Amino acid sequence: MYKKIFIATFLFLLMLSVPICSMAAPKPIEIYINGQKVESDVAPIIVNDRTLAPVRVISENLGAEVYWDNDNRQVQIITPSKTIILKIDDKRALVDGREVILDVPAKIVNDRTMVPLRFLGETLGAEVSWDNELRRVIINRTGAKIVDLAYEQVDGKPTVIIKGDSPLEYTVVATEGDRLVIDVVSHLDTLKNALYIYDSFLNKAVAGEIFTDPPTTRIVLELEDNVSYRTYSSADKKNIYISFENVLEELTFESQRDTFLAKILTTNATNANYFFLSNPDRLVLDISDTALPEIDVPEVPKNDFVKTVRLGQFTEDTVRIVFDLKSDVNYQVFQDGNAFSVIFSQVRTVEDINITSLDDKTMVEIMADDDIGYEVKADRNKRQIKVVMPAVAIGKNLIDRDVIKVSDGIVDNIELVKVKGDKNYNLEIIINLYSFNSYDVLSSPPSSNIALTLYKSSLINKLVVIDPGHGGTDPGAVVGNVKEKDLNLDLALRLRDLLEANGVKVIMTREDDTFVNLYARAGIANEVNADLFVSIHHNSATSTATGTETLYYPDPEKQLFAQALQNAVVRHTGFVNRGIVERPGIVVTRETKMPSALVEVGFLTNPNELATMLTDEFKQKFAEGLLQGIMDYLSGRSN
Ligand SMILES: [Zn+2]
Numbered sequence: 091m092y093k094k095i096f097i098a099t100f101l102f103l104l105m106l107s108v109p110i111c112s113m114a115a116p117k118p119i120e121i122y123i124n125g126q127k128v129e130s131d132v133a134p135i136i137v138n139d140r141t142l143a144p145v146r147v148i149s150e151n152l153g154a155e156v157y158w159d160n161d162n163r164q165v166q167i168i169t170p171s172k173t174i175i176l177k178i179d180d181k182r183a184l185v186d187g188r189e190v191i192l193d194v195p196a197k198i199v200n201d202r203t204m205v206p207l208r209f210l211g212e213t214l215g216a217e218v219s220w221d222n223e224l225r226r227v228i229i230n231r232t233g234a235k236i237v238d239l240a241y242e243q244v245d246g247k248p249t250v251i252i253k254g255d256s257p258l259e260y261t262v263v264a265t266e267g268d269r270l271v272i273d274v275v276s277h278l279d280t281l282k283n284a285l286y287i288y289d290s291f292l293n294k295a296v297a298g299e300i301f302t303d304p305p306t307t308r309i310v311l312e313l314e315d316n317v318s319y320r321t322y323s324s325a326d327k328k329n330i331y332i333s334f335e336n337v338l339e340e341l342t343f344e345s346q347r348d349t350f351l352a353k354i355l356t357t358n359a360t361n362a363n364y365f366f367l368s369n370p371d372r373l374v375l376d377i378s379d380t381a382l383p384e385i386d387v388p389e390v391p392k393n394d395f396v397k398t399v400r401l402g403q404f405t406e407d408t409v410r411i412v413f414d415l416k417s418d419v420n421y422q423v424f425q426d427g428n429a430f431s432v433i434f435s436q437v438r439t440v441e442d443i444n445i446t447s448l449d450d451k452t453m454v455e456i457m458a459d460d461d462i463g464y465e466v467k468a469d470r471n472k473r474q475i476k477v478v479m480p481a482v483a484i485g486k487n488l489i490d491r492d493v494i495k496v497s498d499g500i501v502d503n504i505e506l507v508k509v510k511g512d513k514n515y516n517l518e519i520i521i522n523l524y525s526f527n528s529y530d531v532l533s534s535p536p537s538s539n540i541a542l543t544l545y546k547s548s549l550i551n552k553l554v555v556i557d558p559g560h561g562g563t564d565p566g567a568v569v570g571n572v573k574e575k576d577l578n579l580d581l582a583l584r585l586r587d588l589l590e591a592n593g594v595k596v597i598m599t600r601e602d603d604t605f606v607n608l609y610a611r612a613g614i615a616n617e618v619n620a621d622l623f624v625s626i627h628h629n630s631a632t633s634t635a636t637g638t639e640t641l642y643y644p645d646p647e648k649q650l651f652a653q654a655l656q657n658a659v660v661r662h663t664g665f666v667n668r669g670i671v672e673r674p675g676i677v678v679t680r681e682t683k684m685p686s687a688l689v690e691v692g693f694l695t696n697p698n699e700l701a702t703m704l705t706d707e708f709k710q711k712f713a714e715g716l717l718q719g720i721m722d723y724l725s726g727r728s729n
Pocket of ligand 1: 559560566567574627628
């Protein structure tokens with residue numbers, strides 16, 4: 091067995107026991123390797139016109155490792171591409187197992203292992219020459235050296251890096267099957283001559299020096315199936331990169347009876363984003379971190395959903411697939427690892443809408459051809475209830491009925507609107523009401539039979555008298571340049587507009603800045619036989635007094651009405667709830683024959699509250715609160 095020994099140590103031990111006797115020539119022989127003088131404590135010698143030098147010179151300067159076999163008295167010199175065995179005093183050398191006869195054998199001289207320099211230099215691919223005048227051996231290692239092989243991320247891509255000590259020239263020799271062969275004009279000067287990776291791109295890469303003239307190192311990469319790679323050099327050409335990309339490997343179509351399936355395979359799992367574009371309708375699927383090689387795009391088979399499929403490199407690392415759709419197509423995108431599938435199918439349709447009008451409610455039934463998902467959205471301000479159904483189309487029976495007239499006193503009409511959504515067209519069925527009131531949804535999604543009940547508004551045909559407090563010569567409370575009468579009127583007009591929009595008839599005790607007697611205010615309401623009377627005021631007291639309160643004349647119905655208003659406004663504004671307050675002495679609430687109440691919005695004398703009450707946002711919220719309170723009272727809800 092060979093024993094690995096550090097040659098220097100071995101020689102040092104010999105030197106300790108044996109005195110050195112010199113056989114040096116008049117001028118010692120010098121060794122230059124790649125232009126650098128090599129220092130040697132034992133001078134080279136010439137035997138039969140051949141220079142012998144200490145083996146350490148080889149180990150340190152020609153990129154080889156040296157092993158001494160004491161039992162067999164031989165040295166083994168190993169480089170990435172060659173193994174040379176020299177026996178002491180024996181002309182037969184072995185080069186990669188082949189016998190070679192030397193002019194001069196290796197010798198032990200002055201207790202050093204001296205080896206033939208030219209033989210070794212040339213066997214290791216260097217040029218060796220002799221300068222007789224200078225008594226100098228010149229060894230030049232021609233060409234570049236590969237000093238490392240690595241597998242790292244470069245620009246986000248897994249990459250094999252061939253690192254050189256100087257610019258590397260390379261050629262891609264062959265790409266047979268899944269093998270990639272690259273020849274680099276260089277020595278292989280690293281013992282790390284292979285990479286064993288076994289990921290989804292690369293199994294292994296093995297390098298070996300195949301020629302010495304010119305020095306050529308071959309790197310064979312064993313790739314995974316269908317891996318796409320790119321070879322390029324670094325700017326200084328010292329590195330060669332073989333980078334691997336996630337690529338779109340396969341696109342296939344499958345047409346079945348009720349569906350059309352597109353399958354997409356990429357090398358590695360990655361992300362995709364998809365969206366729907368209209369006019370013309372198309373589905374766009376963007377696959378990230380993927381390159382598009384030359385692949386065969388199959389013809390789109392005959393089907394009811396997809397007209398054509400286009401694909402291209404959308405950005406440097408995004409592949410875009412566009413499916414041009416026929417009308418009203420439903421689709422679903424699935425991902426399973428590195429496989430995407432898109433299933434196209436017929437959209438569900440709404441086949442019919444049944445409307446049943448009763449005295450106090452209208453029932454609307456939406457019938458679909460199968461279970462569909464939907465969402466019910468209410469818009470109080472627009473007096474609308476919307477049923478939004480993603481990826482649903484209008485069926486044959488309804489195709490030309492954009493508006494279904496109802497006019498039953500509860501529902502004005504029903505509109506069918508196709509609206510483009512993010513992922514498809516949505517069908518919106520919009521129920522336009524005369525007045526917004528409560529409704530029930532009797533079905534739950536998904537369902538093929540969506541049922542809603544819309545209740546008649548308690549507001550329809552009601553008559554409400556609104557009384558903005560003070561006016562004209564009577565400003566009410568005054569704080570700075572803010573007069574109570576103006577705020578009262580502002581809020582009253584907002585409430586009037588809201589009530590009228592919901593089908594309520596409204597009479598104002600004043601519509602501008604005029605003085606009206608308190609008894610006259612109550613009288614107006616009694617004269618027209620109003621259903622409700624609301625007086626609007628703002629409070630004043632200390633600067634810390636805060637909140638909303640509602641005053642009423644002691645009467646059960648008036649108290650209920652006051653409570654309904656008070657609850658609704660504090661819920662809308664978040665103001666401090668001072669509750670309802672019985673006040674027998676107030677003229678307008680005492681003299682009115684119908685349910686009546688006087689609302690004190692808040693304190694003008696409280697600077698924070700005043701600032702809030704002056705904002706449009708607050709005024710609108712408060713008016714909406716009063717509207718809600720009126721509805722709650724009329725429909726028998728007072729909490
Ligand atoms: Zn007042």
